[in-house]
Amino acid sequence: MPTYNIGLDFGTTNSIISYLTPNGELEAFPYPPPDGQKYIPSFIAYHSDGFTEIGSPARTAAAHDSSVETYGNFKMRLPLKESEFSKYFPSHRNPISVTVDYLRELLISSGNDYSFSREKGQITNIVVSVPEIWQRDIYNLGRERLQELIKKDLGLEKQLLQLVSEPVAAAAYYAWETQRRAKEKGGEAFSGNLLVCDMGGGTFDVSLCRIYGNNKVEVLYFDGQGDKGLESAGVAFDRRIVQKAYTKKHSKPLEENTPEFISLLKEFESVKIGSHTQASRRLTNYLNAPEDKAEDEAYKFNGYTITLGEVNEAFAPIAEGIHHVMTRVKTHIQEKGLEIDRIFMVGGFSQFLLVQNAITNALAIAKNDRRIDKNFNITNSAYAISYGACLIANNLVDPTEKYVHTLGVVLETINIHTGRKERPEITLIQGGANLDSLAQPNFYTEAITPIDSKIAITLWVQITSQGIKHQESLPDMIELPNYSPQAKYRVGMKVDRSQIAYLVIEEIGSSNPIEYKLGNVISKMFPGHVLVEEMEKS
Incomplete structure (x- = not known):
C-alpha cells in the first residue's frame, strides 16, 4: 500500500486533507470517497448503537434524527479552560475527546x-494547520492540546512534523504555485512581500510574509482576531442569517441545538456556496446603492428569505473586527517601512464579497488594485492552507517562523562564590528568534547549585517581547535528576516547531534532561485575549 505525506487544514467549519499524486500534483481527499466532499464538514455524530459518523453523513443524521448526539465547531472549544467544558459538552465528552474521535475517523x-x-x-508525515492566533497568543492551549492528542491519542507521534500557522501554510502554497506557473510560462517567479488574509469559520488572521529564493517563506509580521465565542468569522455570520430569517417568519428565535436549526444552517450554507456568483452581483449592486437595494432578496433557502440589508446587518460585527485588525496591520507596515507587493485572500469565508470589501476598505485600496492576486480561483484559494501544509510535509517549501515572546525564569540558588542564596532573573528565550534555532535547548551560561533535591522555579513571560513581565510559579517543585550536594545543573528552554515551549533542566555531564511543558502554566498567567489588548496599548 502506498505511503503519503499529507497536509491537514483542520477547520472550525470544514476540514481538508491534501496529498501529492504520483505525478506531483496537489490533490484534496474526498470524504466519503470516491465522490464525497473535499470540503469535509468538521462535524461528528454519535449514534445510540455505538456507530460514529463524521462529515456530511453526520450532518445529514443530525438534521433528521434528534436522538443522535452531534457536535460541530468543537475545534474552537479546544483552548477553553477545563472548567468551561461543561458549558458545551456533557460529562462523558469534551472538545479533546470529540476532536480525537473526529480525526481518528477521518485519518486512520x-x-x-x-x-x-x-x-x-x-x-508517513503530517503537517496540521492551526489559526495564527493559536500560535501568537502564548496562553492559548489549543495548539498544545491538538499536538498532544494527535501524538498520543491518535498514535501519530512520529508522523506529526509540526503544527503550522494557517496564513503561513497559505503563503507556502502561494510561493510554490507561483513558481510552478512561472516555470511553465518561462517567466520569473514572484519574489516579494505577500499579505495573506485568512478568514475561515472561526478566526480572522493576517500574516505578512516575504517570499524569496527557492520556495522560501519568512514571516515578517502577523496579527488577527480570535474569539472563542465564534463571533468573528463565518460560523457567526451563518448562524445570524438563519436566526434573522427564522425570527422574521415566526416572530421568535430558534434554539440552535435543535435538528431544525442544524438543517436550516446546512441548507443556508449550501445555498450560499451554490449561489456565490449571483449573490456577489447582488451585493455589488447593494454596495453601490444601499438605500435602493436594501429590501432586495439576497438568499432564499427552505422557504425563508433574507434581504441584502439583513445580510449587511449580520455581517456588521465581522466587518468591525476586520477593520480593527487591518488598521493594526496597516499601522505596523507603515511604521516599519514595509511594502505589500501582493495580497492573497484565503479560507472559505474570504471568498465572500463583503469580507473582501471590508479588507480593501480597511487598507484604503481599490477593489481592482493590481496587488490583489486574481490568478487563483475560488477552489485554490479555499484549499490553499491544506495545500501549503502538504507542501511543507513533503519538504517542498521551507517556511521560516519566529517565536516572538521572551521567556525566562527566576531561580532560588546558592552563589558558589559567596555561599549566599540568590534569586537571579534569567532570560532563556529571546523573542524574535527563528524556531529552527530553538529546537535544541538554550541553556543559561552559568551552572546552578541547588539548595535541595527539589527546586522551585518561577516562570516569567514578556509577551511579544514588550511591556511588563508576567510571573507565575510552577505548580510543582521539580525533582532534580541524579541529585547530590556536589552536583551542578544547567537550566534552559526550547521551543518546538509547533511553538510549544519547554523548560529543560540537566545535570552537567549527564545526558538525562528533564523537560517540563509550559503550556498549562502560561495559560493560567493570562485571562483570555490579553495579548491583543496589550498590543493596542503599546
Whole structure:
C-alpha cells in the first residue's frame, strides 16, 4: 500500500486533507470517497448503537434524527479552560475527546472504510494547520492540546512534523504555485512581500510574509482576531442569517441545538456556496446603492428569505473586527517601512464579497488594485492552507517562523562564590528568534547549585517581547535528576516547531534532561485575549 505525506487544514467549519499524486500534483481527499466532499464538514455524530459518523453523513443524521448526539465547531472549544467544558459538552465528552474521535475517523480508523488510511494508504508525515492566533497568543492551549492528542491519542507521534500557522501554510502554497506557473510560462517567479488574509469559520488572521529564493517563506509580521465565542468569522455570520430569517417568519428565535436549526444552517450554507456568483452581483449592486437595494432578496433557502440589508446587518460585527485588525496591520507596515507587493485572500469565508470589501476598505485600496492576486480561483484559494501544509510535509517549501515572546525564569540558588542564596532573573528565550534555532535547548551560561533535591522555579513571560513581565510559579517543585550536594545543573528552554515551549533542566555531564511543558502554566498567567489588548496599548 502506498505511503503519503499529507497536509491537514483542520477547520472550525470544514476540514481538508491534501496529498501529492504520483505525478506531483496537489490533490484534496474526498470524504466519503470516491465522490464525497473535499470540503469535509468538521462535524461528528454519535449514534445510540455505538456507530460514529463524521462529515456530511453526520450532518445529514443530525438534521433528521434528534436522538443522535452531534457536535460541530468543537475545534474552537479546544483552548477553553477545563472548567468551561461543561458549558458545551456533557460529562462523558469534551472538545479533546470529540476532536480525537473526529480525526481518528477521518485519518486512520481501521474500522472506517472511508478513512484516509483505508482508502489511500499509510500516513508517513503530517503537517496540521492551526489559526495564527493559536500560535501568537502564548496562553492559548489549543495548539498544545491538538499536538498532544494527535501524538498520543491518535498514535501519530512520529508522523506529526509540526503544527503550522494557517496564513503561513497559505503563503507556502502561494510561493510554490507561483513558481510552478512561472516555470511553465518561462517567466520569473514572484519574489516579494505577500499579505495573506485568512478568514475561515472561526478566526480572522493576517500574516505578512516575504517570499524569496527557492520556495522560501519568512514571516515578517502577523496579527488577527480570535474569539472563542465564534463571533468573528463565518460560523457567526451563518448562524445570524438563519436566526434573522427564522425570527422574521415566526416572530421568535430558534434554539440552535435543535435538528431544525442544524438543517436550516446546512441548507443556508449550501445555498450560499451554490449561489456565490449571483449573490456577489447582488451585493455589488447593494454596495453601490444601499438605500435602493436594501429590501432586495439576497438568499432564499427552505422557504425563508433574507434581504441584502439583513445580510449587511449580520455581517456588521465581522466587518468591525476586520477593520480593527487591518488598521493594526496597516499601522505596523507603515511604521516599519514595509511594502505589500501582493495580497492573497484565503479560507472559505474570504471568498465572500463583503469580507473582501471590508479588507480593501480597511487598507484604503481599490477593489481592482493590481496587488490583489486574481490568478487563483475560488477552489485554490479555499484549499490553499491544506495545500501549503502538504507542501511543507513533503519538504517542498521551507517556511521560516519566529517565536516572538521572551521567556525566562527566576531561580532560588546558592552563589558558589559567596555561599549566599540568590534569586537571579534569567532570560532563556529571546523573542524574535527563528524556531529552527530553538529546537535544541538554550541553556543559561552559568551552572546552578541547588539548595535541595527539589527546586522551585518561577516562570516569567514578556509577551511579544514588550511591556511588563508576567510571573507565575510552577505548580510543582521539580525533582532534580541524579541529585547530590556536589552536583551542578544547567537550566534552559526550547521551543518546538509547533511553538510549544519547554523548560529543560540537566545535570552537567549527564545526558538525562528533564523537560517540563509550559503550556498549562502560561495559560493560567493570562485571562483570555490579553495579548491583543496589550498590543493596542503599546
